[in-house]
Amino acid sequence: xxxxxxTSPKGWFRYRACAVIINDGHILFAKNEREPxxxxxxxxxxxxxxxxxxxxREVFExxxxxxxxxxxxxxHENFFTGSMTNKDQQCHEVALYFLMKPNATKVFxxxxxxxxxxRESVCWLPIAKLDEYExxxxxxxxxxxxxxxxxxxxVTKEFIDSNRIKHKKVKNKxx
Numbered sequence: 120x121x122x123x124x125x126t127s128p129k130g131w132f133r134y135r136a137c138a139v140i141i142n143d144g145h146i147l148f149a150k151n152e153r154e155p156x157x158x159x160x161x162x163x164x165x166x167x168x169x170x171x172x173x174x175x176r177e178v179f180e181x182x183x184x185x186x187x188x189x190x191x192x193x194x195h196e197n198f199f200t201g202s203m204t205n206k207d208q209q210c211h212e213v214a215l216y217f218l219m220k221p222n223a224t225k226v227f228x229x230x231x232x233x234x235x236x237x238r239e240s241v242c243w244l245p246i247a248k249l250d251e252y253e254x255x256x257x258x259x260x261x262x263x264x265x266x267x268x269x270x271x272x273x274v275t276k277e278f279i280d281s282n283r284i285k286h287k288k289v290k291n292k293x294x
Contacts, residue, residue, distance in 0.1 A: 122163030130209035131201065136173035137161030137216045139192050139263070142225060145243035146263060148254055149181055152238045157254040159216070160241060170215045178219065182227050182241055186219040191270045195256060199277040214256075218266070 123134035137159040140147040148157040160181050164173040171188050178186045193216035201208040227241050244252055249260045258273050 120165040120168070123166055124163055126208075130211060133210075133212045134164045134170075135161055135212055135214040136164050136170040136177060137214050138174050138178045138186065138219050139216050140178070140186060140219045140222075141246070141263070142221065142243065144247065145245050146249075146259065147182075147241055148244050149239050149241050151240075155253060157242075157244060157252055159214075159256060159259075161214070161216075171217065174215075174217045174219075181239060182224075184222065184224055184227070186222055189218040189220045192216045192218045192266065193258075193262065194270055194272045195258070196272075196274045197256065197277075198275065 125132055138147070138161050140160060147160055149160050150157050160178055161174055162177040162180070164170055168176075174188060175185065178184070193214075195212075195214045195216060197210075197212040197214060199210050199212075201210045225243070244254060246259075246263045249263070256273075256275065258275065262271070262273075
């Protein structure tokens with residue numbers, strides 16, 4: 120099934136569904152063998168699939184465990200310059216982050232593979248120390264310390280200009 124994404128001469132767009140899985144002050148992140156950073160568990164929404172269906176499917180693919188959706192937590196519009204996968208492309212991603220219902224599982228004996236056959240694994244990172252890791256989205260460092268009661272819209276613009284200088288702007292539109 121095809122993800123809701125496209126590439127054009129002006130850049131790359133992706134519609135993504137992501138999970139916020141919290142257990143004992145830690146959040147579950149994914150990492151692959153090629154990229155130097157951690158990223159949220161989740162992935163592309165397929166054509167004709169709801170975001171909730173996509174996040175349940177993606178969490179199962181990455182952990183081997185079925186989690187249930189609790190509620191929508193964040194709507195994230197993310198503008199950035201691609202790194203390894205989309206080298207130097209201007210990227211635009213819309214991601215829906217769902218808080219997943221608690222589950223007693225802390226250990227995952229599951230290997231998944233991203234598009235292109237790159238091995239992925241999941242790991243727990245301490246929420247209070249997220250600033251010590253290269254972990255995306257970066258807004259988790261503040262927002263997960265006190266979860267919003269209703270869905271919050273966040274716009275992030277991180278780009279590298281022609282001089283290779285990184286600029287960052289985060290805007291929380293609604294509380």
